[in-house]
Amino acid sequence: MTSSVPPPPSTDSLAGALPDDLPAHRREVFEARVQRWWPDLVEALTPLYPEAPDVAVRLVETCARRFAEREDELHHLDLERSLAPDWFQRPDALGYAAYAERFGGTLRGVADHLDHLGSLGVTYLHLMPLLDPRPGDSDGGYAVRDYRRVREDLGTMADLRELARALRARGISLCLDVVLNHVAREHAWAERARAGEQRYRDYFHVFPDRTEPDRYEQTLPEVFPDSAPGSFTFDVELDGWVWTTFNHFQWDVRWANPAVLEEYADVLLHLANQGAEVFRLDAIAFTWKRLGTNCQNQPEVHCLTQALRTLARIACPAVVFKAEAIVGPDDLLAYLGEGRHHGKVSDLAYHNALMVHLWSMLASRDAWLSSAALGRLGTPPSSTAWVTYARCHDDVGWAISDEDAATAGVEGSSHRRFLSDFYDGSFPGSWARGLVFQANPATGDKRISGSLASLAGVEAGDPHGVDRVLLAHAVTLGFGGLPVIWMGDEVGLLNDPDWADDPTHAGDERWVHRPRMTWPVRDEHGVLPRLRHLLEVRRSLPHLHASTPAEVLLPEETGVFTVLRRHPLGPMLGLYGVTPEERVVPWSTVHACGLDGEALDHVTGQRVRCDERGVVVAPYGVLWLTRQDG
CATH class of the missing domain: 2.60.40.1180 (Golgi alpha-mannosidase II)
Structure with a gap:
């Protein structure tokens, strides 16, 4: 520890947070972790807040309370993971992602189908947003009303704890989404802000008129240009303009206020005590705002992530963080740690570029452009891993830069238009059957929705459709890192023809690739045995350690x-x-x-x-x- 870093709080000074009856060995472990991680915590907070040491003390007090509440089984898992920190990097690590309601109906229903996951060798299960959302349109669950409650249709927090225990017994880690950039308009913080409480108005970016929003808008891109143009919404009850990057009902929180960090720290540690072992940090790239920029990938984002990760290392080191950073290649590596943040931020990050270039190669029948683009990405810290995937819950946006396209003698916008047309099936000779999502007339960009099998040609009856499905799986399995299978892709599920029947989904084409899982599992295209063979081979290859x-x-x-x-x-x-x-x-x-x-x-x-x-x-x-x- 350098002399510029103040000493950490002692366990005696944390008497109000650590109970008197805490066993001596627990107290010793906690004190050792604070000593180890305090410098990283202060380092992360110093660029963010003038009162960084005071904020750090309050955060350690939160860690102490949650550490004391942690059950013995989770303390034991913390010990195991401390001795084997590469658990998520190993060749036998395999992820699976699903909506709970579409996989098992409820959390208890998910538990009824764990044999299927076990037969694949799954060690990580990402259940898509299941925390209590706002009623009606909730952006697929990403407009959270209460981080401490489970959606009523899925069950209760007690059901979530039981599911986490059942997963742990099978060696499967539960991954939950925590939305960091915004909360639902119906969240208690937003309700209290509208009620006039200044403390909670300060949790959000609130402006009395359009002067400042108009200045920001000059450099802000639109995330959902069709359904939610602009980045600010006037709220009558709030009597002000509030920052809403994604939808009018999703209010961006103001991380420049340390109280917001303290709130989210407690949320994360509480959920870790329910049994979550991986947190997908949703929309993390947007969390810090700076005038004159696109308000993405700001340096403070990585300070915030380092602070949150450090708190987890103190209170619950079994937990790892995954950055949901769907950003350009030049910004991607920072989410796993560069420079002074090397190895100190997220443990996992989505390799969105690999997915995009996989589909680009298949459509163009050429690997040069993609190889050049992927080859120039830097090397992540050896303690981290990419999350690799062929498809996910979201659309595919053609994040191929003009510069990368030029290396292959291709004009970037033309290539992106080609990919959009190819995968929506309108390009002559295309075997893909995707749907357009959020077309932007100004740029000509069209994002594409569709299941792996439908995009690969199985739905169209192309004779090579299944081969492309297996190739896509093989690329994600053979790249290293933590490969994640999206629910149904292991059996070649096609697009859901009834996706728009639910009125809450009718305006969102992404639901076309979120069909319900059928039980017993039907493998109509012969994908499953070939995939299982690839998985078995992968587990035997130490070369694939991340x-x-x-x-x-x-x-x-x-x-x-x-x-x-x-x-x-x-x-x-x-x-x-x-x-x-x-x-x-x-x-x-x-x-x-x-x-x-x-x-x-x-x-x-x-x-x-x-x-x-x-x-x-x-x-x-x-x-x-x-x-x-x-």
Whole structure:
């Protein structure tokens, strides 16, 4: 600890937060954690608040209260995770994401179908927003009314605790969403602000007239241009303009007020004590506002994340954070930690670029552009992991920059329009069956909704549709990190033809790729056994531990996406065909990666020998190559 950092509070000074009957070993553990993490906490808070040391003391007091309430089973999990902090990085780590109501109907219903998750080897279950939302349109549950209650139709907080216990017994970690940028207009903080309580008005960005909002709007993009243009809403009861980035009923909170941080810290630690082990930090990129910018990815965002993560390390170190940062490539790595935040912010971050480029490669039948773009991303800290996925609950936005497109001799806006047209099925010869979501006439951008199987050509009856589904799974499994399967993609569920029948969903095309899971599971396309084989192979490959970075190579054969991992046991080369034709990777590529003579393809279990043509990659084929002895 440097002399510039004030000393941490002693356990004696925390007497009001730590009960007298707390066992001595618990008190000792807590004090040791405070000593270890106090410098990181003060470091994170200092750029944010003038009174940073005082804020830090109040936050540690919150940690003390929640630590004392934590049940023995969770304390034991904290110990296990402290000894094995790479638990989410390992090749046997596998995620699954679902809406509870569409997977099991209720939280108790989810518990009835854990055998299915076990059969896949799932170790991480992300249940989409299940905390109490506002009535009616809640942006899919992301307009939270109460962070301490569960949606009534799903169950109770007691049901959530029981589900978390059942998951832990199977080695599955529960992931919950915590929306950090905003709350519902019906949240107690917003209600009290409208009632005139200045303390709670200060929780939000409130303006008496349009002067300041108009200044901000000059540089703010519109997230939902069709349904929610602009970023500010006049509220009659509030008698002011309030910041509403996403929808008029979602009020952005003001993180420059330390009371907001203190509130959210207590929410997170409370939910950790209910059994949540992973928190998806929703809309984290938007949390800090600065005039003259797009109010995304500001440096203070990473200070806030470091502060929250540090508090979890003190009170509940079994918990990890996942950044929901759907941002450009240049901003992405910071969410896993760069510079002084290296390894101190989120443990996990979505690799949205990998998903986008996967679909770009399949549509264009060319891996050059995507390889160049993905190859220039930096290496994340070795203690973190990308979350890789082929599809998620959201739409696909074509986040391919003009600069990246230019490297392949392509005009960026033209390529983005091509991808939109291809995946909504309007491009001649397209096998995709997606729906347009939130088209922007000013830019020509069209975001696309659709299930993995429907986007890959299965719904259209294309003969290679299922092969593309398996290729998409293989790319996410073979990239390293924590791969997450979206519910139903393991069996090739198609778009839901009845998605608009529910009036609360009728205006949101994203519900087309959120069909209900059918029980017993029906695998009408033969996806499941082939996927299970890939999962089994993945678990056997130490090369896929997330601490080993993925190197995306510029391909000599542009129809093959090529990923190298340099592991201490030897190199692993992933080859992924993105065309319906057989391709040949020159042996020089394989040789340059350190695979001399013969290599072993773990997908087939067969040896791959050098010949005059090189390595043959079947249409939409997958090879995971290592040395025979590696």
